[in-house]
Amino acid sequence: MTQSVVAPRGARPGTRKRANANQRRQHRAAYLFVAPFLLVFVLMLLVPLFYSGYLSLFATRLVGGSQFAWFANYIRAFTDADFLAGVGRMGLFLIIQVPIMLVLALFLALAIDSGRARGAGAIRLLVFLPYAVPGVVATLMWGYLYGQDFGPIAQVFRALGFGAPNLLSASSILGSIMNIVTWEFVGYNMIIMYAALRSIPSELFEAAEIDGAGQFRIAWSIKIPAIRPAIMLTVIFSIIGTFQLFNEPSLLKGLAPNVIDNAFTPNYYAYNLAFINQDVNYAAAIAFLLGIVIAIVSYVVQLSTQRREAKAS
Amino acid sequence: MRKNAPRTAVALGTGLLAVTLVLSGCTASSGGGGGSATKTVSQADIDKAMSTPTTLNFWTWVPDIKNEVALFEKKYPDIKVNVENVGQGAPHYQKIRTAVKAGKGAPDVVQMEYQYISSFNVTGNLLDLAPYGASKLSDEYTPWVWNQVKRGDAVYGIPQDAGPMGNLYRKDILAKAGVTKAPETWDEYAADAKLVKEKTGSYMSDLASSQAGQMLGLLWQAGVKPFGYDGDKGVTVDVNGAKAKEVAAYWQKLIQAGYVSTDPDFTDSWYQGLASGKYAGWLTAAWGPVFLQGTAAKTSGKWEAAPLPQYEAGQSVSGNWGGSSDAVLKTSKNPIAAYELAKFINNDAESTLDFANKQFLFPTSTKTLESTEFTDQKAPFYGGQQVNKLFAGISGTVDTKFEWLPYMDYAYSSYNETMGKALAAKGDLSAGLDAWQKSLVDYGTQQGFSVNK
Structure with missing residues (x-):
């Protein structure tokens, strides 16, 4: 180098x-x-x-001790419905939450960058603020907001004469977690995109304006293509972050112990396998497989965008 | 990576999840030491050990335990004790396991709830205290409690506190529903629950969907023997036997009728439920009365304590929920001093009375249970009732034989995913027990136990 x-x-x-x-x-x-x-x-x-x-190549049992087991743990993982369900759940999370979060972040970054929104500095700070709140605190706070009996959301619903929604039920917990993660990380992703936007040479905009392009056209045809590498970066970060989701489910488990099971996310599953099931070996195999899944998904995403770029040029 | 890294740092920083993420801390080496065959320790050995300058490490989450430890240090000025609170419940046990596996950093004395003794014995982590003189103490503790810490001739802990179960209820709410005395049988309880719900809108109680301990206490009362462990490879799992299913069917009826709730316990909304009268009662253990005083302070004077309702009129049988012993780890380099610490704080008259009256640990030593200084206290929160005396009486009615599995961490956690799920869904509890049974058998088999169903 x-x-x-x-x-x-x-x-x-x-x-x-x-x-x-x-x-x-x-x-x-x-x-x-x-x-x-x-x-x-x-x-x-x-x-x-x-x-x-x-x-991960060993198998240890409470009775009988440790044995070399080749790839038995990996084979077990491929038929482990709990693990596969966790990976599937995170796949769903990825498909729904990441686009919402990144589109929101992009929109905010463009809005602040356009210089048209008043108080852009304050907005930038406010949107970024949740990222400065520790994830543990954020989750505890949202856990309170979601509470069905005494949470403010439920109280508003009740005051309006509706039934209070159970935001911690089996059918809504994933959405509730998506909401927390989005709230936490919109600002972070926005800052990355905003920084990239600031580095685009302003001559480009001037030239476009002289040619009669409006703000939306400029955003669509100049700004977004110019910050594509930054957007890719946020996509990759988000993919990794999604598959490694841990704090939110582990803290919400206290509030919804029967909804969030031990294998809710693959990362949480690995932790529970190690510390509750006392199966460190299988946990290590799960952690490895999770790493491989992340690598593959990230690679596929990167590859597909590179191809599109190649086609476009 | 980047997105996750700060979150990781935060978690570590708060210390809440410190151990959870340091996966590198858990190594593979098999736990426990060989443990030399110990002969009975002589008084001369003890005197020598207790007059040698020694530092002991003691992990416990009992608040203010330093006071009792200070009594010990006063008696044995050469022994210094470091008390450390490394977390309550699951985190505490995980840290002990990690330290034992790492081969260093493990304490000498640890707080050990009764249900976890087998789980640490299967990995050979606990020191048999019988050679150090523990077997001589058997008469000084409530018999059912002593059964919890011994296996054959071996003794694996000195009992500290217990949780015989009773029924705490809001006198005023029940009175509003026309119920003037505590239900004596479960049939009465069900009838009263109907009245309470219809007249006041309160739930008779909350059978928490996250609380295997409460359910096991109720099964214990019903005479169910769900678990067994022979100390070697053989375990018995029978959580879905006929008797257990009868108990489940009883509760299913009350839950589905809407008389009893199944909210997770020890959450903010549950605390508020107790304080606001959402629940008219709580089936809880002997540590419950004082806990409730702190949680629902503004309802002081409105509560009353009673024994658990019975299956047959005229019976008096209870179960247990919670309670701890102090055990010595095999890795301790000062086993004699460690044993003397565990014994002293849980056996000395002054120390045990302090535990009972200042920290409100429900006593296990018969001397303290009979002491009028303990039993005659009147609790204003319960309208001046002598709650201690009531629970001291209940303690004598706990079924004496109840065993645990050598993998209770897993058993509790899988309860939430099987039986707990059924409770939360107000669904088929019998199927919930079947699912729990299956997961306990599968795990046991996979871990190399020979499982007796």
């Missing part, structure tokens, strides 16, 4: 030796700079990763 930048082009034979020494010194410096990160990366990520990969 570093060398193409440093390599002196067309160096004369006489200076070559010196250049090499120079180059070597710079390489050494580069590695030194990278070393702290690399050390932490290896110790905190790669080692645990390999260790859990190793663990």
Whole structure:
């Protein structure tokens, strides 16, 4: 990575030796700079990763101890209705929640960027604020808002003469969680898109305006295509975040213990397998499979947009 | 990654989920140490151990337990005790397991609810306290409680508190419905529930869909023996036997008629329900009366305590819900001092009376149960009733033989997904028990137990 930048082009034979020494010194410096990160990366990520990969190949029972089991845990996962249901649930979450959140974020980013909305600074801050609220606190707060007896939402419904909706029932819990996650992360995604919008050269807009393009046309034909990489970034982040959903279901479980089961999300399932079922090995296998699922979905999404780009050009 | 990372950090920061995310903390090595065959410890050994400067670590969630520990430290000035609260219930046990598996950082003495003793014995984590003198204490505790901590000749914990079950109810609400005395049989209870609902709109009580402990206490009272464990490979699972199904059918009728609710307990809305009269009663354990005082303070004076309704008129039988012992982990380097700590705080007259009167732990030591300092207290919240005396009486009526599975973590959690689901849906409770049975048998088999259905 570093060398193409440093390599002196067309160096004369006489200076070559010196250049090499120079180059070597710079390489050494580069590695030194990278070393702290690399050390932490290896110790905190790669080692645990390999260790859990190793663990996932064993089967431990409360009676009978630990045995090498090859890929038995993985095979078990593929026929585990609970795990598959969790992955399916997150797939549904992805298809519904992520587009809503990102379209909302994009709309807000464009609105603030257009400079037409008054108090854009305040709006930007307000939309971003939920992201600054810790996820745990946010979930507890929403849990209270959703409460069927004493929650404000239920009270409003009752005051209007309707029955109070049960927002924590089996049929509505996924929507309730989508709402929390959207509330939490719209601002975050908006900031990423907004930052990208700020970096588009303004000559483009001026030229478009002279050609008679309206704000919507500018947004659609210039701004959105220009920030496509940023949008892709938010999409990938959201995919990963969705499949790793954990805090929200684990905290809402106290309020809806029979609705959120142990395998509600794959991540939560892995945690429960390790700490309630005491099956660390199977939990490790689930965690690995989850990683693979995320990698595949992210890759497919990225690939499909790249193809579209290739076609478009 | 990015989207999730800050959330992870937050969770760690609050400490609520600290252990949950540090998956690397759970390693695979098999738990427990070999545990040398211990001979009976002599008085000389004990004296030596208690006069050697030692530091003990003690994990418990009992509030203000430092006061009782201070009594111990005063008696044995060479022993220093670090008390740590690492969480209540499930998180506490998860941290013990993690520490034991990690091979270091485990405490010497741990709080251990009765139902978890088998779950830690199956992995060989608990020290048999009999050689240290625990078997001599058997006469000093309520017999059914002692049965909870012993297995054969071995003793795995010193009883701290218990939860014999009774019935707390709103006298005023029942009176409004024309019910002037506590129901003595379950038939009366059902009839009263109908009156209460029709006349006042309150639920007679809440049979929480998230509370396996409450249901097991009621099954315990009915004489159901849902679990068994032989200490080795053999477990018995029988949560859907004929008797258990009779109990389930009884409640199903009340729930489907709308007389009894099934809201999850220990949630904000449940607390408010107790305070607002949404529930006219609570079938709870001996730790319930004081807990309720804090939860529904503004209804003070309107409550009354009574024994559980009975299946046959004239009987008096109860079950148990909750309660803890203090156990010593096998990994402890100072087993003698650790045992003496567990024993002292739960056996010394001053310490046990403090537990009962200051921390409101329902006593297990017969001496304390008989002490007038405990029983004669009048509770203004219950209109001046001697609630302690009532529950001390109930304690003697708890069925003495009730066992647990060596995998109660799983049993409780799967209850929520089977029986709890049926309760929440106000559906077929018999099918709920069948589903619970199946999941307990499947898990047991998969974990290598020979399951006796």
